[in-house]
Amino acid sequence: MSDKGCIKCGGKDANTKEVAMTGTGLSKMFDIQHNQFVVVYCTNCGYSEFYNKKSSAASNILDLFFG
Template identity: 55%
Template sequence: MVSDSDQGCPKCGHTETEVDDIATSGTGLSKLFDVQNRRFRVVSCANCGYSELYRGDSSNNMIDLFLG
C-alpha cells in the first residue's frame, strides 16, 4: 500500500514511467477539418499503465508531478 510519504505511481507505487506525446483536435472547425492543434504529454506507469495527461512540452516537470 502506498502512503502519502511514498513516491511513485498513485495507483501501484511503481517508480518507472513511460512518456509519450499525443495531439488531438479541438471542437468546431478544427474537428471538422481534423486539425490536431491540442498537444499533450502522457506520463504512464510502466507497471500498471495508469496514465495522466499534461498540457505542454516539459517532460521532467510532469514526471515529478506524477511521481509526487
Template identity: 55%
Template sequence: MVPQDGERGCPKCGHTETDVGEISTTGGGLSKMFDIQTNSFNVVSCANCGYSELYRDTTSGTSDIVDIFLG
C-alpha cells in the same frame, strides 16, 4: 507496494518507472471539421500497471511532468 509518506511513485501501485508519450487531439468547430490537431498533451504512464495521466503540453520539458506524476 503503495508508497509510504514521503516516498514517491505511481499513485496507483507505487512503481517508480514511467513511460512518457505524446498525443494530439482536435478542438471543436472548424479544427474538428478539417481534422487540425490543436491540442497537444504529454502522457505519463506507469511502466508497471499502465496507469496514465495527461498533461497539457508545455515547453518546460518532460522531467517536470514525471516529477508531478510521481509526487
C-alpha cells in the same frame, strides 16, 4: 528519501509519450490536431496522466507524476 510512486500501484517506473488531439467545432471537422499533450504513464499498470505540452516543461513532468 521518498516512497512515492504511481498513485494506483506504487510502481516506480514511468515513460512519456507526446500526443495531439483535435478540439471542437471546425478543428474537429477538418481533423486539425492543435491540442498537444505529454502523457506520463506507469509501465507497471498503465495509469496515465495528461499534461498540456505548452504549459509544462518536459523535464518537470515525471516529478509531477510521482509527486
